[in-house]
Amino acid sequence: MTHLAAPPTVQASMPSGLVALFAASSGVSVANVYYAQPLLDLMAADFGIPVGAAGAIVTATQVGSALALLLLVPLGDRMPRRRLMLMQLGVLCVALLCAASARSAAFLVGAMLVVGMLGTAMTQGLIAYAATAAAAGERGRVVGATQGGVVTGLLLARVLAGGIADLAGWRAMYLVSAAAMLGIGVLLWWRLPPQPAPVRPLPYGLLIRSMLALLRDERVLQIRGGIAFLMFAAFGIFWSALVLPLSAPPYGMSHTAIGAFGLAGVVGVLAASRAGRLADRGLGQRTSGAALALLVLAWVPLGLALTPSLALGMPARVALLALGIVALDLAVQALQVLNQSMIFAVRPEAHSRVVGCYMMFYAAGSGLGAVAGTAMYAVGGWAGVCLLGAGVGLAALAFWRMTRHWTA
Structure with missing residues (x-):
């Protein structure tokens, strides 16, 4: 007697609202790495930093980005991504508040280093999350939309930072961003589909190597x-x-x-x-x-x-x-x-x-x-x-x- 194989399980298409949330969250996260670029002259004047050295503020965020890619992004292979996302988002909000309240150039640079780390870790983690949550037949569409959010956030970051700085000063930009990330955190906690931890995760040291x-x-x-x-x-x-x-x-x-x-x-x-x-x-x-x-x-x-x-x-x-x-x-x-x-x-x-x-x-x-x-x-x-x-x-x-x- 011939037994018919069970039909394959078809993964449901990702709702458009969740796709939009991945794109928006990625854009808001990556923007944190770029807010400082149009604000360098204001920051330099506030802390008495020479013009030629003002780029170190942006460099701190980029160093943080590099450290995140090497040290934080691989954590997605070791623990549930939803929990990791929310933990990183909380630390990012604290770092943004520290940048807004900085009273010395050294403290600002340190805060920007952490902002770069967590903003990048959030962005890359959300892209990986979207790719894993999407069905195979729609993965390109979902990841493409998320990447589109990244590019849009990168471009609009300079426009938003300049406008807010003109209205309320450069510190206000980081207060607004902290509030925005907090709102994103609530939405992610509510809407992110759970993903199990890897069954046999690689040791952290092996991931890095x-x-x-x-x-x-x-x-x-x-x-x-x-x-x-x-x-x-x-x-x-x-x-x-x-x-x-x-x-x-x-x-x-x-x-x-x-x-x-x-x-x-x-x-x-x-x-x-x-x-x-x-x-x-x-x-x-x-x-x-x-x-x-x-x-x-x-x-x-x-x-x-x-x-x-x-x-x-x-x-x-x-x-x-x-x-x-x-x-x-x-x-x-x-x-x-x-x-x-x-x-x-x-x-x-x-x-x-x-x-x-x-x-x-x-x-x-x-x-x-x-x-x-x-x-x-x-x-x-x-x-x-x-x-x-x-x-x-x-x-x-x-x-x-x-x-x-x-x-x-």
């Missing part, structure tokens, strides 16, 4: 990580230094206006979505070369926009600056999509750790770029910043040309 082994052994990860390091260094150079000339004479823009330039990057993010489809067609390397060339060329309008000797009106300067921002963001976001499409082909059984390793290159590049950008502005002005950014872009292009045949 396995990430170091991936960095040592996987050539694709090394190469695309190197490109990520350089491209995000160029990105950090621009965004950390931009507030310095625009807030000073002769421009004297408000922090709201400066932060609004981040909205121009939305165009680049939308256009970069085509990069993934090009990679699927086997054009990833060719598209990488085009994006890296654009990363260099973007500095031409960015440099011209704020060159005092050019007889340009304010509308023309704003248009050039917006054009350069669109080009810069398009290049960076396209490269991010291409990099991830290539590294996801590496070690499918260790995707979360591969992504954690890759994002460490991103954090290191962003942090060093922030310091280099403000330091260069102090000695070379905006022209020096643009030359530095273009030079880093050229280095990334040269690195890609040298290594493009080393990976499949």
